[in-house]
Amino acid sequence: xxxxxxxxxxxxxxxxxxxxxxxxxxxxxxxxxxxxxxxxxxxxxxxxxxxxxxxxxxxxxxxxxxxxxxxxxxxxxxxxxxxxxxxxxxxxxxxxxxxxxxxxxxxxxxxxxxxxxxxxxxxxxxxxxxxxxxxxxxxxxxxxxxxxxxxxxxxxxxxxxxxxxxxxxxxxxxxxxxxxxxxxxxxxxxxxxxxxxxxxxxxxxxxxxxxxxxxxxxxxxxxxxxxxxxxxxxxxxxxxxxxxxxxxxxxxxxxxxxxxxxxxxxxxxxxxxxxxxxxxxxxxxxxxxxxxxxxxxxxxxxxxxxxxxxxxxxxxxxxxxxxxxxxxxxxxx
Amino acid sequence: xxxxxxxxxxxxxxxxxxxxxxxxxxxxxxxxxxxxxxxxxxxxxxxxxxxxxxxxxxxxxxxxxxxxxxxxxxxxxxxxxxxxxxxxxxxxxxxxxxxxxxxxxxxxxxxxxxxxxxxxxxxxxxxxxxxxxxxxxxxxxxxxxxxxxxxxxxxxxxxxxxxxxxxxxxxxxxxxxxxxxxxxxxxxxxxxxxxxxxxxxxxxxxxxxxxxxxxxxxxxxxxxxxxxxxxxxxxxxxxxxxxxxxxxxxxxxxxxxxxxxxxxxxxxxxxxxxxxxxxxxxxxxxxxxxxxxxxxxxxxxxxxxxxxxxxxxxxxxxxxxxxxxxxxxxxxxxx
Numbered sequence: 001x002x003x004x005x006x007x008x009x010x011x012x013x014x015x016x017x018x019x020x021x022x023x024x025x026x027x028x029x030x031x032x033x034x035x036x037x038x039x040x041x042x043x044x045x046x047x048x049x050x051x052x053x054x055x056x057x058x059x060x061x062x063x064x065x066x067x068x069x070x071x072x073x074x075x076x077x078x079x080x081x082x083x084x085x086x087x088x089x090x091x092x093x094x095x096x097x098x099x100x101x102x103x104x105x106x107x108x109x110x111x112x113x114x115x116x117x118x119x120x121x122x123x124x125x126x127x128x129x130x131x132x133x134x135x136x137x138x139x140x141x142x143x144x145x146x147x148x149x150x151x152x153x154x155x156x157x158x159x160x161x162x163x164x165x166x167x168x169x170x171x172x173x174x175x176x177x178x179x180x181x182x183x184x185x186x187x188x189x190x191x192x193x194x195x196x197x198x199x200x201x202x203x204x205x206x207x208x209x210x211x212x213x214x215x216x217x218x219x220x221x222x223x224x225x226x227x228x229x230x231x232x233x234x235x236x237x238x239x240x241x242x243x244x245x246x247x248x249x250x251x252x253x254x255x256x257x258x259x260x261x262x263x264x265x266x267x268x269x270x271x272x273x274x275x276x277x278x279x280x281x282x283x284x285x286x287x288x289x290x291x292x293x294x295x296x297x298x299x300x301x302x303x304x305x306x307x308x309x310x311x312x313x314x315x316x317x318x319x320x321x322x323x324x325x326x327x328x329x330x331x332x333x
Numbered sequence: 334x335x336x337x338x339x340x341x342x343x344x345x346x347x348x349x350x351x352x353x354x355x356x357x358x359x360x361x362x363x364x365x366x367x368x369x370x371x372x373x374x375x376x377x378x379x380x381x382x383x384x385x386x387x388x389x390x391x392x393x394x395x396x397x398x399x400x401x402x403x404x405x406x407x408x409x410x411x412x413x414x415x416x417x418x419x420x421x422x423x424x425x426x427x428x429x430x431x432x433x434x435x436x437x438x439x440x441x442x443x444x445x446x447x448x449x450x451x452x453x454x455x456x457x458x459x460x461x462x463x464x465x466x467x468x469x470x471x472x473x474x475x476x477x478x479x480x481x482x483x484x485x486x487x488x489x490x491x492x493x494x495x496x497x498x499x500x501x502x503x504x505x506x507x508x509x510x511x512x513x514x515x516x517x518x519x520x521x522x523x524x525x526x527x528x529x530x531x532x533x534x535x536x537x538x539x540x541x542x543x544x545x546x547x548x549x550x551x552x553x554x555x556x557x558x559x560x561x562x563x564x565x566x567x568x569x570x571x572x573x574x575x576x577x578x579x580x581x582x583x584x585x586x587x588x589x590x591x592x593x594x595x596x597x598x599x600x601x602x603x604x605x606x607x608x609x610x611x612x613x614x615x616x617x618x619x620x621x622x623x624x625x626x627x628x629x630x631x632x633x634x635x636x637x638x639x640x641x642x643x644x645x646x647x648x649x650x651x652x653x654x655x656x657x658x659x660x661x662x663x664x665x666x667x668x
Contacts, residue, residue, distance in 0.1 A: 051521070051523075052491075160608060161608075188375040188609065189547050189588065190609070192591070193591035193592070193602035193605070194606075196593055197602055215521065218593040218595050221594075221595045242598070245595050259524065261548065261550025262550060263549055263577075263589070263592055263594045263596065264553055265573045265574055266574070268553040273525035274525060275525050275526050276525070279492055280520075
């Protein structure tokens with residue numbers, strides 16, 4: 001297996017809810033991320049899927065050390081960076097970058113495209129003006145934009161073009177890891193494929209590693225090698241993309257996949273849309289035991305008692321003892 | 334049979350500082366009782382504007398709306414006085430938007446907003462209206478509906494709010510429901526719930542549904558018929574089966590090949606080059622020609638007319654017959 005690049009080990013991120021005017025005390029705790037372990041190897045794309053409120057973005061921010069962890073460890077390139085101070089982090093910031101969902105958020109409306117792309121280079125490297133221009137031109141070229149874009153303003157660009165600028169910026173410092181937080185969700189369908197293909201090409205050309213955060217399982221299936229599924233702050237299933245999509249084991253993964261519309265009217269009508277009852281519970285008051293049990297059709301009384309551990313099968317990790325028992329039974333022919 | 338809703342040759346032009354902008358150039362939509370028409374298109378294709386124009390919701394000082402026919406069942410909407418037309422909205426024809434907060438007043442309890450619909454359109458006394466509203470909230474899957482009547486919109490989740498809006502739209506049992514991207518802002522599991530709800534209600538009341546979406550998966554699950562919009566024109570119209578099995582317009586074909594679906598992983602996506610034209614600068618010939626891999630000289634200069642291939646099957650492409658043959662040959666070679 002390829003070398004390990006970045007890793008979260010048993011990471012939890014809690015946000016205290018405080019009340020009281022003079023002596024604010026913690027009255028509750030939002031458990032946004034709960035004991036999550038993820039590993040990303042060199043050149044690998046790991047998909048992180050889940051619904052709103054599942055903690056997937058917070059997990060991405062924790063990996064980048066943009067969010068302090070409550071417990072657990074964060075490792076990057078063999079070093080434990082969990083408690084590195086800001087100044088020390090600065091040295092590795094250039095090696096791990098991020099692309100956000102809203103391309104507008106990564107473009108300052110009062111900064112020309114060329115300056116926006118040059119900004120990370122100005123921060124991290126000392127370059128002459130000519131060298132800076134050359135690098136910006138090369139970066140724009142790499143994301144499929146003409147070098148003349150350097151002189152344009154963000155408002156002159158379409159959403160897809162702006163997202164390419166966001167990617168160029170993320171590539172500027174020649175990073176090893178890019179966290180992609182829903183990079184195609186805000187784009188038109190005919191543009192999504194362009195950006196997905198671009199991300200796929202860049203990964204192959206430059207040996208990049210991705211943490212691809214998405215709610216769109218189709219996009220994950222196209223871009224990623226492995227996928228982790230989150231529900232209410234926990235990873236409930238993790239494995240090779242093909243395995244998880246073709247044969248999901250956790251009842252939540254199964255329900256999630258069956259809620260995704262098929263792109264063939266005959267198959268779509270034959271299968272229908274599985275309707276999962278209820279909604280994701282509040283992370284302020286997660287259900288006891290397995291967080292999914294109130295919505296799970298396979299739940300038994302045991303599921304209400306203690307949260308199931310993420311157990312390792314030969315090629316998969318699943319946090320559901322019932323699913324594991326079923327998977328380990330010999331298949332009747 | 335008379336369609337529940339019929340829109341013929343709709344054109345909408347907005348006044349702007351730089352001259353008139355033709356947001357919708359030529360859109361015809363027909364949907365029969367009990368059936369679902371999906372209107373597919375990207376941003377700027379004119380799909381939302383077409384729906385707003387159909388509802389009569391565009392500001393007449395800014396938008397010029399023309400159509401050869403605009404009928405709700407037997408009612409001619411084109412020649413109806415504005416106040417009578419407005420009275421139909423929320424009664425015979427109802428609308429759901431992408432963002433539920435477009436339809437909900439943040440300062441009013443949802444019970445007040447729901448009962449108001451019946452008080453206004455049905456002149457129903459408040460207590461009776463409340464009974465109906467509670468029953469409708471229950472029907473759209475809201476638990477403890479009596480208590481929820483007292484909730485304010487901000488106290489509900491996004492999925493819950495969209496259910497409330499749907500309940501509000503369905504209270505008067507409309508003949509036609511116009512839904513503009515009603516599930517785009519929702520998570521997939523909640524999307525499945527809301528789509529199923531629309532289906533169940535349709536099965537019960539026989540309403541016609543016009544569902545605007547950009548998601549071909551939603552189309553595959555929901556549509557009977559599909560109209561594909563591109564740059565203010567219906568470029569293809571077909572039954573859902575025909576559209577997916579044998580798309581005739583290069584845009585439809587390209588769109589279907591570009592979707593990152595879980596079923597098609599492992600194949601490189603066939604991205605469509607370029608971006609859709611802005612309504613202010615549409616190309617002179619076929620609107621799709623600048624992005625079309627099959628475009629020829631004629632396509633760049635002349636706008637192709639809408640050609641009828643069969644009942645309710647139309648396409649706007651000079652080369653559709655030729656390209657269909659080529660596609661069939663390629664498929665045979667593959668198989």
